[in-house]
Amino acid sequence: MQVTRLDLDGSGSPLGIVGKILKAEPNLQIPVKIKELAHALDIGEIQELTTEGFEGGLLTDEVRSFGAILVKKGMNRHRRRFTIGHELGHFLIPTHKPVKEGQFLCSSQDMRRWSASEQNRAGRMEKEANEFSAAVLLPPPHLRTFLSQWSDPDLKRMIAVHEHFDVSREAASRAYARYQGHRIAMIVAKNGQILRIYTSDNMPRLAVKRGEAIPGATVQNSEGPPGTVSDLKYADAGRWIESKWGDRLPTTYVQVLMQSEGYATVMLWCEPDQRDDDDFDPDADKTAKQRMRDRDDTYYPYR
Numbered sequence: 001m002q003v004t005r006l007d008l009d010g011s012g013s014p015l016g017i018v019g020k021i022l023k024a025e026p027n028l029q030i031p032v033k034i035k036e037l038a039h040a041l042d043i044g045e046i047q048e049l050t051t052e053g054f055e056g057g058l059l060t061d062e063v064r065s066f067g068a069i070l071v072k073k074g075m076n077r078h079r080r081r082f083t084i085g086h087e088l089g090h091f092l093i094p095t096h097k098p099v100k101e102g103q104f105l106c107s108s109q110d111m112r113r114w115s116a117s118e119q120n121r122a123g124r125m126e127k128e129a130n131e132f133s134a135a136v137l138l139p140p141p142h143l144r145t146f147l148s149q150w151s152d153p154d155l156k157r158m159i160a161v162h163e164h165f166d167v168s169r170e171a172a173s174r175a176y177a178r179y180q181g182h183r184i185a186m187i188v189a190k191n192g193q194i195l196r197i198y199t200s201d202n203m204p205r206l207a208v209k210r211g212e213a214i215p216g217a218t219v220q221n222s223e224g225p226p227g228t229v230s231d232l233k234y235a236d237a238g239r240w241i242e243s244k245w246g247d248r249l250p251t252t253y254v255q256v257l258m259q260s261e262g263y264a265t266v267m268l269w270c271e272p273d274q275r276d277d278d279d280f281d282p283d284a285d286k287t288a289k290q291r292m293r294d295r296d297d298t299y300y301p302y303r
Helices: 014-024 034-040 077-092 121-137 140-147 155-165 169-179 288-299
Strands: 043-049 056-060 067-072 103-106 183-190 193-199 233-235 252-258 263-270
Touching: 014 077, 014 121, 014 140, 034 043, 034 077, 034 121, 043 077, 056 077, 067 077, 077 103, 077 121, 121 169, 140 155, 140 169, 155 169, 155 252, 155 263, 169 183, 169 193, 169 263
Parallel strands: 043 067
Antiparallel strands: 056 067, 056 103, 183 193, 183 263, 233 252, 252 263
């Protein structure tokens, strides 16, 4: 690789640094060779981490004259690649200062941090290191070009991102939600309970939250061996999307990817509303009894 740290001068944000890397490496190979990139940017060694309770680490000095990345032994390939990117982010972002002199140590919780308050300096550094790793492994210009070959959302496209960029399904889900252009939410669940949610910027506010059960029998009715992707099905928007009484909810679809050990990825897609009449009420001519019956049929479609 041709890029050096001199090429990164003047950038301090995660995306700014990745932009400089892409400018210096216009023919960057996908999947990104993250170890080679780290070595080109003055990481001397990538070693095993033996400290209990941590996934990754970085050894360096105050002026970043050297750097050694530590990665927990036994990680799968995708987690290892993301961890190297995360620690490289700590090394390259100039405002990152270790809590313990000369040493960053990062837990599994740090690797999943995507928000932090301005007052939480340590949390903000972990968030930025994750943003850097995600952007360098899934470079936005490359990702947009890759996604441009498809139109409507589909979990099979997320799997294609996972395979093409050699990242985990969860990393691919997060990037797919952000860059594919439609109003979608990607929900990571285990045994029917929501673990994490990633949404596009234009997605309506969800009525479901982390720690809650997936509405209805969404996962149970999509059973199959790991890797099975269900068809897109209509979903009851009222169970997924927050609304006020009388609001018209978008047409909503749900799709499920079954994974091993009880895990599943659920995609929720809110289709743009094509109707122009903002006062349209599909239940306007129904009696109260009919409305209640239809509501029950919608809420409990699997009974």
